[in-house]
Amino acid sequence: MGQLNDLQIRAAQSLDKEYLLADGEGLYLRVRPTAKVWVYRYKQQGKEAKLSLGHYPVVSLVTARKKARAEAEKRAGGVDPREARREDEERDRVARLNTFELLARAWHGQAKKDRQWSAGYAEKVIRHLELHIFPWIGHLAVEAIKPTELVRCLHRIKERGNLETAQRVREAVQHVYQYSVDNGTLEPARNFVNARTAGLPSPRSRHYAAITDPKQLGQLLRDIQAYKGNVLTRAALQLSPMLFQRPGQLRLAHWEDISFEHEIWRCPPEKMKLREWQKRDSRTPTHLVPLPRQALEILQDIQPLTGPTGPIFRSMAKRSEATRYMSDNTINSALRTLGYDTKEQITGHGFRATARTMIREYLGWDRDVIERHLAHVSDEELGGSYDRTTFLAQRREMVQLWADFLDDLAKGKEPVLADEVRHLKEKRRAT
Numbered sequence: 001m002g003q004l005n006d007l008q009i010r011a012a013q014s015l016d017k018e019y020l021l022a023d024g025e026g027l028y029l030r031v032r033p034t035a036k037v038w039v040y041r042y043k044q045q046g047k048e049a050k051l052s053l054g055h056y057p058v059v060s061l062v063t064a065r066k067k068a069r070a071e072a073e074k075r076a077g078g079v080d081p082r083e084a085r086r087e088d089e090e091r092d093r094v095a096r097l098n099t100f101e102l103l104a105r106a107w108h109g110q111a112k113k114d115r116q117w118s119a120g121y122a123e124k125v126i127r128h129l130e131l132h133i134f135p136w137i138g139h140l141a142v143e144a145i146k147p148t149e150l151v152r153c154l155h156r157i158k159e160r161g162n163l164e165t166a167q168r169v170r171e172a173v174q175h176v177y178q179y180s181v182d183n184g185t186l187e188p189a190r191n192f193v194n195a196r197t198a199g200l201p202s203p204r205s206r207h208y209a210a211i212t213d214p215k216q217l218g219q220l221l222r223d224i225q226a227y228k229g230n231v232l233t234r235a236a237l238q239l240s241p242m243l244f245q246r247p248g249q250l251r252l253a254h255w256e257d258i259s260f261e262h263e264i265w266r267c268p269p270e271k272m273k274l275r276e277w278q279k280r281d282s283r284t285p286t287h288l289v290p291l292p293r294q295a296l297e298i299l300q301d302i303q304p305l306t307g308p309t310g311p312i313f314r315s316m317a318k319r320s321e322a323t324r325y326m327s328d329n330t331i332n333s334a335l336r337t338l339g340y341d342t343k344e345q346i347t348g349h350g351f352r353a354t355a356r357t358m359i360r361e362y363l364g365w366d367r368d369v370i371e372r373h374l375a376h377v378s379d380e381e382l383g384g385s386y387d388r389t390t391f392l393a394q395r396r397e398m399v400q401l402w403a404d405f406l407d408d409l410a411k412g413k414e415p416v417l418a419d420e421v422r423h424l425k426e427k428r429r430a431t
Contacts, residue, residue, distance in 0.1 A: 003023050003024050004021060004022075004023045004029060004061060005061070006060075006061055008021070009021070009029060009036070009056060009061060012029065012031050012036065013031075014031060014032065014033050014034070015031070015033065016033060017033075018030055018031060018032040018033065019031055020039070023061075023064075023065070023068075025068060025069070025072060026040050026041050026042050026068055026071075026072060027039075027040055027053075027064060027065060027068040028040075028041055029056065029064075035055055036055065036056040036057075037052060037053075037054070037055050037056070038052070038053035038054055038055075038056060038059055038064040038067070038068075039051065039052055039053065040053055040067070040068045040071050040072075040081065042071070042072075042075060042081070044080050044082070049080075049081075049082055051071060051081050051082055051085065053067045053068065053071075054067070090184070098141045098142060098143075098185055099138065099139055099140060099141060099142070100133070100134075100137050100138050100139075100140055100141075100142050100145060100176065101129075101134050101138030101139065103142055103176055103179060103180050103185060104126075104129050104133070104134070104138070104172075104173075104176045105126070106179070107175060107176045107179040108122070108125060108126050108129075110179070111125075111175065116280075125168075125172055128165065128168060128169050128172060129169065129172055129173075132153060132154075132156070132157050132165075132169050133153050133169065133173065136149065136152070136153050137149050137150065137153065142176075142177070142180050142185060142186050143185075143186055143187070143190050147192050147197070150173065150193065150197065150198070151197065151198045153169075154166050154169060154170055154197070154198040154200060155198060157169060158198075158200060163200065163201065166198070166200050167200055167202075170193070170195075170197060170198060170200065173193055174193045174194060174195070174197070177191045177192075177193040178191065207350075207353065208347050208349040208350040208352075208353060209341070209342060209343055209344055209345050209346050209347045209350045210346060210347070210350030210351070210352075210353035210354045210357070211345065211346050211350070211354050212353070212354060212357045212358060212361075214358070214362070214409055214414070214415045217241075217354065217358070217406075217409055218409035218410055218411075218412060220241075220338075220340070220346065221241070221406055221409060221410040222410055223338045223339075223340075224237045224238055224338070225238075225410065227334065227337075227338065229334060229337065231302060231305065232302060232305065232306070232313050232314070232326065233326070233330055233331075233334050234334075235298050235299075235301070235302050235313075236250060236251070236313055236326065236330065236331055236334075237331065237334055237335075238298055239295055239298060239299075240331060240348055240351045241351040241354060241355065241406060242292065242294060242295055242399075242402070242403050242406060243265075243289060243291075243295060243399070244351050244352045244354070244355035244356070244373070244374065245267070245289060245352075245374075245375070246272075246273055246349065246352070246375075247328065247331050247348040247349055248271075248273070248328060249267055249271055249272060249273070249375075250313070251313055251325055251326050251328060251330075252271045252311070252325060253265065253267070253271070253311070253312045253313065254309070254310060254311055254312060255303070255306070255307045255308055255309050255310060255311075255312055256309060258291075258299060258312070260296060260299075260300070263290060263291045263296060263396075264288055264289065264290060264291060265288070265289040265290075265291055266286050266287075266288060266289075267286060267287040267288075267289060267375075268286050269281070269284040269285075269286065269287075272287055272375060273375075285390075287375045288390060288392060289373070289399075290392065290395050290396040290399050290400075291399070292399045292400040292402070292403035292404075293400065293403070294403045294406075294407065295399075295403065299312070310324075311324055311325050311326075313325065313326040313330075314326070315327070331348035332347055332348050335347070335348070352374060355370075355402065356370055356374065358405075359398065359402055361417060362405065362415045362416070362417060363398070363401055363402065363405060365394075365398050366394075368391065369391045369394045369395060369398060370398070372390060372391045372395065373391075373395050373398065373399070
């Protein structure tokens with residue numbers, strides 16, 4: 001049978017079952033019920049192989065013959081046409097995913113899934129890249145980026161005084177480069193990003209601003225009592241030093257979490273500062289916060305405003321579901337209204353350091369009891385270690401003494417150091 005011509009190809013009728021029309025030298029027209037497709041057929045290591053060359057009439061007879069001839073030349077050179085096409089497709093895929101921004105977004109999506117990032121943390125990571133990296137090198141192919149270009153991006157952040165942000169951005173970029181190596185976009189030898197890139201110094205550790213002087217704390221407590229703003233805000237201000245839990249934890253509390261009968265606040269894992277997998281793990285315990293008499297009175301006072309169910313510190317705006325909770329900046333904003341510098345004097349989170357320091361220094365409580373109340377637990381404890389101690393009885397006593405201590409400071413009473421109290425007790429016993 002001779003070679004095909006256009007008249008024969010156009011006249012070929014589609015049947016219920018596909019069939020082949022041979023043109024010669026391995027080129028065939030596959031006539032399917034819905035289409036006509038050019039196919040190059042050959043044998044590779046004794047087995048038949050097929051390679052599609054495109055649809056007719058988009059690929060004409062002349063073009064199909066040229067393609068078949070090119071594939072035959074590859075075979076003559078010892079190259080498997082199918083393997084060569086697979087490599088070409090892989091190069092095309094890499095080329096399409098070769099700009100830094102595309103790679104970074106692909107890495108971010110995978111990391112968010114694999115590491116079970118919270119939505120907030122995932123948003124922070126990609127936002128850092130959008131602000132500090134993409135505008136300058138996001139459009140460049142990753143292998144074309146010069147070390148100096150990346151260093152300049154990181155130094156821009158550092159020179160604005162955001163050293164910690166620069167460190168975090170460098171870490172994200174480092175992950176992107178490793179991701180590029182892993183998926184074949186970048187040769188391992190071209191990966192120059194590491195923990196030393198840009199020569200960034202280690203950021204100075206800066207703790208949350210906290211008051212640890214009794215007189216200053218007493219004045220702050222009096223200022224909170226005199227606060228003239230929103231009633232719910234004042235209640236949150238009063239509870240913050242008394243319960244010394246994280247501000248976000250307090251802000252997200254629901255009335256259903258409060259038991260007036262048992263004088264306890266149950267904080268489920270999903271409202272705690274934990275890794276995402278820990279929040280979902282059924283073994284992660286609920287954090288129990290004993291409520292002193294003063295805290296119960298504050299909650300009873302505001303229950304008619306937002307209770308008996310739902311968020312305790314409900315947003316009064318009620319514009320949308322997202323704003324049904326008090327803003328995460330409400331406490332700090334109220335402290336600034338009272339005249340306090342939240343960077344240097346006191347911040348909402350700093351009440352935890354205030355309580356931890358002063359309970360040890362003035363009330364003499366054991367460190368482990370305080371740490372448990374702060375919900376400072378290790379991964380081992382969440383993972384099933386033998387120590388499941390909650391110190392609930394001790395913490396009940398501790399928080400009531402602490403609330404009474406705060407009342408005394410608010411009244412201007414001078415506190416006595418725990419060591420002095422112990423010394424006086426030992427002296428009395430000796431006599």
